[in-house]
Amino acid sequence: MNYFEQINQTDAEYLQEQLKQRNDLFNVSRRSFLRNLGIGTGSLVLGLQLPAVSAVPMKWADKPAADNVFSPSVYLKIAKDNTVTVIVHRSEMGQGIRTSLPMIVADELEVDWNNIAVEQALGDSKYGSQNTDGSRSVRRFFTPLREAAASARTMLTQAAAKKWKVAVNECVAKNSFIVHSNSNRKLSFGELVDDAMDLEVPKKESLSFKSPEQFNFINQDKQVALVDGKDIAMGNTSFGIDIQREGMKVAVIARPPVIASKVKSFDATEAKKVKGVVDIVQLDNMTEPPFFKPLGGIAVIADNTWAATEARKKLKITWDWSEHREHSSKKQKQALKESSKTASNVLRNKGDTTAALGNTKQRIHAEYYTPALIHAPMEPPMATAEFKDGIMHVWACTQTPQSSQRTVSQMTGIEPDKVKIYVTLLGGGFGRKSKPDFLVEAAILAKKQGYPVKVIWTREDEVQHGYYHAESYQQLTAAIDDQKVTAWQHHVAEPPIGSTFNAKAKHITSEANLGLIDMPYNIPNVRCASGEADAHHRIGWLRSVTNVNHIFAAGSFVDELAHHLNKDPKDFLLEMIGDDRHIDLSEQAEYGNYGEDIKQYPIDTARLKGVIRKAAENSGWDNKRKDNHFMGISAHRSFASYVATVVEVSKTKDNKVKLENIWMVSDSGTVVNLERVRSQMEGAAIFGISIVKYGEITSENGMVEQSNFHNYRVARITDVPNIHVDVLINNEPPGGVGEPGVPPIAPAICNAIFAATGKRFRELPLYQQNIFAS
Amino acid sequence: MITLTINGKKHQLDVAPEMPLLWALRDVLNMTGTKYGCGMSLCGACTVHLDGEPTRSCTLPVSAAKNKSVTTIEGLSEQGDHPVQQAWQDLNVPQCGYCQSGQMMSAAALLAKNASPSDGDIDSAMQGNICRCGTYPRIREAIHQAAKKQSAS
Ligand code: FES
Ligand code: FES
Numbered sequence: 038m039n040y041f042e043q044i045n046q047t048d049a050e051y052l053q054e055q056l057k058q059r060n061d062l063f064n065v066s067r068r069s070f071l072r073n074l075g076i077g078t079g080s081l082v083l084g085l086q087l088p089a090v091s092a093v094p095m096k097w098a099d100k101p102a103a104d105n106v107f108s109p110s111v112y113l114k115i116a117k118d119n120t121v122t123v124i125v126h127r128s129e130m131g132q133g134i135r136t137s138l139p140m141i142v143a144d145e146l147e148v149d150w151n152n153i154a155v156e157q158a159l160g161d162s163k164y165g166s167q168n169t170d171g172s173r174s175v176r177r178f179f180t181p182l183r184e185a186a187a188s189a190r191t192m193l194t195q196a197a198a199k200k201w202k203v204a205v206n207e208c209v210a211k212n213s214f215i216v217h218s219n220s221n222r223k224l225s226f227g228e229l230v231d232d233a234m235d236l237e238v239p240k241k242e243s244l245s246f247k248s249p250e251q252f253n254f255i256n257q258d259k260q261v262a263l264v265d266g267k268d269i270a271m272g273n274t275s276f277g278i279d280i281q282r283e284g285m286k287v288a289v290i291a292r293p294p295v296i297a298s299k300v301k302s303f304d305a306t307e308a309k310k311v312k313g314v315v316d317i318v319q320l321d322n323m324t325e326p327p328f329f330k331p332l333g334g335i336a337v338i339a340d341n342t343w344a345a346t347e348a349r350k351k352l353k354i355t356w357d358w359s360e361h362r363e364h365s366s367k368k369q370k371q372a373l374k375e376s377s378k379t380a381s382n383v384l385r386n387k388g389d390t391t392a393a394l395g396n397t398k399q400r401i402h403a404e405y406y407t408p409a410l411i412h413a414p415m416e417p418p419m420a421t422a423e424f425k426d427g428i429m430h431v432w433a434c435t436q437t438p439q440s441s442q443r444t445v446s447q448m449t450g451i452e453p454d455k456v457k458i459y460v461t462l463l464g465g466g467f468g469r470k471s472k473p474d475f476l477v478e479a480a481i482l483a484k485k486q487g488y489p490v491k492v493i494w495t496r497e498d499e500v501q502h503g504y505y506h507a508e509s510y511q512q513l514t515a516a517i518d519d520q521k522v523t524a525w526q527h528h529v530a531e532p533p534i535g536s537t538f539n540a541k542a543k544h545i546t547s548e549a550n551l552g553l554i555d556m557p558y559n560i561p562n563v564r565c566a567s568g569e570a571d572a573h574h575r576i577g578w579l580r581s582v583t584n585v586n587h588i589f590a591a592g593s594f595v596d597e598l599a600h601h602l603n604k605d606p607k608d609f610l611l612e613m614i615g616d617d618r619h620i621d622l623s624e625q626a627e628y629g630n631y632g633e634d635i636k637q638y639p640i641d642t643a644r645l646k647g648v649i650r651k652a653a654e655n656s657g658w659d660n661k662r663k664d665n666h667f668m669g670i671s672a673h674r675s676f677a678s679y680v681a682t683v684v685e686v687s688k689t690k691d692n693k694v695k696l697e698n699i700w701m702v703s704d705s706g707t708v709v710n711l712e713r714v715r716s717q718m719e720g721a722a723i724f725g726i727s728i729v730k731y732g733e734i735t736s737e738n739g740m741v742e743q744s745n746f747h748n749y750r751v752a753r754i755t756d757v758p759n760i761h762v763d764v765l766i767n768n769e770p771p772g773g774v775g776e777p778g779v780p781p782i783a784p785a786i787c788n789a790i791f792a793a794t795g796k797r798f799r800e801l802p803l804y805q806q807n808i809f810a811s
Numbered sequence: 812m813i814t815l816t817i818n819g820k821k822h823q824l825d826v827a828p829e830m831p832l833l834w835a836l837r838d839v840l841n842m843t844g845t846k847y848g849c850g851m852s853l854c855g856a857c858t859v860h861l862d863g864e865p866t867r868s869c870t871l872p873v874s875a876a877k878n879k880s881v882t883t884i885e886g887l888s889e890q891g892d893h894p895v896q897q898a899w900q901d902l903n904v905p906q907c908g909y910c911q912s913g914q915m916m917s918a919a920a921l922l923a924k925n926a927s928p929s930d931g932d933i934d935s936a937m938q939g940n941i942c943r944c945g946t947y948p949r950i951r952e953a954i955h956q957a958a959k960k961q962s963a964s
Contacts, residue, residue, distance in 0.1 A: 129907075131908070131944045133906070260903060263900075266899075266900045266903060267891055267900060269899075269905045269911050270891050270896040270900050270915070271844070271884065271885070271887075272843075272883070272884030272885050272912045273844065273885075274908060275843075276846075276909055278837075278843070278846070279843040281841055287838065312827060341830070341834055341838035341839065342838055343826075343827070343830045343838070346850075413943055414909075414943055415846070415854070415856060415910045415941065415942070415943045415944075416846070416848070416907075462907070462908065462909075464907050465906075465907045465944055466907075493847075496849045496854075713903075716906060716949070717906075719948050719949070720906055720944050720945035721945070722945065723947060724943075724945055745850075745851055746848075746849050746853040746854055746941060747853055751941060752945070753938050754933070754934050754937045754938055754940070754951070755934050755935075755938045757945075757947045757948065759948075760948050
């Protein structure tokens with residue numbers, strides 16, 4: 038997820054201001070305009086002014102990041118053959134964005150879906166933010182794309198009316214035609230392109246939009262075939278790993294096993310003997326903070342991947358270890374436990390929690406630990422670079438083509454406008470591919486070697502040299518008086534993402550927005566705080582980020598409280614949330630709200646309770662349970678969407694559990710592609726199962742101990758129960774979809790296990806606990 | 812020189828005999844439909860058919876494919892209309908799509924042997940194929956649908 042945009046309120050406000058000012062359309066296909074630019078005409082091209090955001094906030098950077106740049110445009114092209122080309126500027130990584138963004142345009146503009154074509158945008162700040170993370174492609178571009186489409190529709194309609202010499206309001210757009218029903222005439226969009234090109238773009242205020250009952254796709258239960266579905270079925274797709282260039286060589290890199298260590302010496306004699314090896318190249322050492330810099334090491338360049346990986350095994354490298362050699366997960370856990378005890382950095386404060394906890398008769402305390410995680414997208418990072426005629430071309434499975442462009446430029450000394458980033462399909466991203474270190478490696482090698490180079494990351498490379506989701510120690514304490522929770526204290530210690538950009542960062546910052554300070558229960562005394570934590574790896578963001586650990590702890594703890602009070606966990610959740618209201622945290626915390634305006638996207642308790650009630654209804658929570666079947670529940674708002682989950686387990690005679698059913702209910706407001714929202718919820722549930730059962734990165738002597746899917750396991754088909762997804766639809770502004778399904782899964786599973794067995798698991802993962810029946 | 816028969820066509824390759832078939836396909840023959848995910852027979856992304864048997868090409872030396880017939884995703888059908896490929900499209904099974912060549916090859920091999928697999932049959936035939944995006948529920952559904960279609964035709 039990108040953080041960078043939401044991290045600090047000032048950035049977010051600045052952004053919104055810019056968005057308001059700059060979000061105007063202009064007709065770049067006006068003949069004069071095009072003539073001036075020397076561009077041929079022939080299609081109606083609409084530009085959109087959208088904000089771009091620098092990849093790293095100044096605040097986090099040792100040295101200033103690139104400036105915020107604001108310039109046009111997401112383009113829509115309408116050609117004379119009726120094709121409406123939507124230039125998708127966000128990366129496709131399985132969320133369906135190459136299908137969903139065009140659906141917004143097709144709906145508002147009234148395009149026959151068969152006339153839609155999709156073009157992938159290059160990395161370019163003129164498109165506005167291309168950082169495909171933070172679950173916000175639809176959230177941020179729903180309105181701008183509708184405006185672009187409505188403008189185009191208005192212009193085509195005006196062009197037709199002019200031609201027919203009738204009033205504009207007698208003409209309507211329908212299925213790629215403008216129709217004049219009074220006279221039964223119609224003209225296709227393509228036939229109107231020439232005339233529309235000479236018109237002024239209408240003022241934004243003058244635009245009219247479709248009303249919800251006129252939508253063809255938006256908020257409709259209509260499955261659209263994925264734009265890449267057929268190519269995927271035939272193996273015709275082009276992912277990062279699939280790029281081939283004339284004269285290209287393949288490189289794999291032996292990176293320092295302990296971060297920031299240096300190559301002391303190396304012997305490549307044996308490696309060079311492997312048939313197909315072309316060259317062995319030492320890369321510059323990485324100095325901290327890591328940013329998106331390559332890690333250094335020794336690159337083996339060969340004719341093919343096999344030769345490169347075989348030769349790499351034969352390298353003999355002596356490392357000059359960095360201080361991180363001292364790091365071990367066991368020591369780290371102890372240190373985090375200590376620092377979360379006092380947690381001096383207060384992030385949310387309401388009432389007097391210390392006094393309330395001191396005075397209470399019933400004080401409940403629980404400690405939770407979640408390990409580091411790695412993304413493990415099925416396609417590891419992959420990049421191919423070619424330096425030709427002064428231009429650096431890079432093809433890669435990147436979530437962030439613009440920060441890739443900037444970082445490649447900075448690290449190779451090539452001007453940004455001479456760096457072209459081509460976004461391939463991504464074989465999964467989950468946040469890993471937001472970090473362009475792998476593109477830089479390819480660019481450096483291509484520039485140095487003079488031929489195209491594809492850098493392959495093996496699975497081992499991906500698991501051992503990632504940007505990790507940080508381990509987290511959490512201490513929760515509550516006071517109960519007269520059957521009511523009167524105080525809630527949530528202390529965390531976890532290495533911050535900020536440490537990747539600033540070596541001195543020891544406290545979480547924006548991570549607190551994710552499931553910590555946004556705790557929605559109506560409790561008079563609240564304290565959320567962080568303790569210091571040292572990072573010994575690059576820390577990054579992974580699907581739903583710190584919501585994963587914060588909600589595992591908070592969602593388990595609230596269930597613990599329900600059991601202490603002998604209350605039904607679902608009823609207790611509703612009771613704790615309390616009245617329908619918009620939660621106002623302004624007096625208690627600096628809340629980022631995922632970069633959104635809190636008025637437009639409030640923390641709405643009615644919607645949170647709505648998904649809980651619906652999940653209870655769908656699962657039959659209040660009915661008599663089947664014999665030996667037990668349920669757990671959890672709910673959370675993240676990325677401006679609400680998700681509740683009920684998990685049902687069955688219990689075997691030997692007190693083990695089997696996952697039987699997962700019910701997911703989401704409310705992310707207006708939905709563009711309902712079928713893809715469902716698929717994201719299914720995927721999120723399974724991502725959550727991986728976290729609960731298997732996900733664990735540990736280190737010893739500063740080195741990651743896991744290496745591939747045998748010891749970094751992820752969910753397989755046999756781990757997956759029936760998943761029932763229910764997406765609530767309404768006309769609220771669209772919320773995020775890719776991530777919000779993940780957080781409630783872990784607590785709901787653990788709450789169900791507790792209901793079944795009486796065993797409370799406060800540490801993940803569970804695979805060593807012998808709790809799941811095989 | 813090693814001669815391989817891939818999707819019915821003979822290819823001459825000048826590669827080390829121990830090079831895994833996966834890299835021979837991808838890097839030498841430029842057939843990139845077969846994917847890499849682990850290189851250790853753990854994920855199934857590289858699944859091809861070797862004389863009809865689902866096989867992990869990442870650990871299969873090219874020399875072991877001599878005199879055998881290899882089918883890759885590119886050769887599963889001419890038009891992308893194998894019942895498995897059709898069901899995958901009808902149900903929008905893929906998310907990112909990266910694992911799906913391997914998933915479909917495993918599914919097609921299952922259906923070739925078992926015309927109407929149960930959920931249990933599907934789980935055991937497909938458990939070697941990881942999908943990190945989590946498309947397993949749809950994979951199950953699509954295999955059932957493909958089975959129906961296959962038996963109807
Ligand atoms: S790449 Fe062959 S099984 Fe994973
Ligand atoms: S669809 Fe992405 S890994 Fe399976």
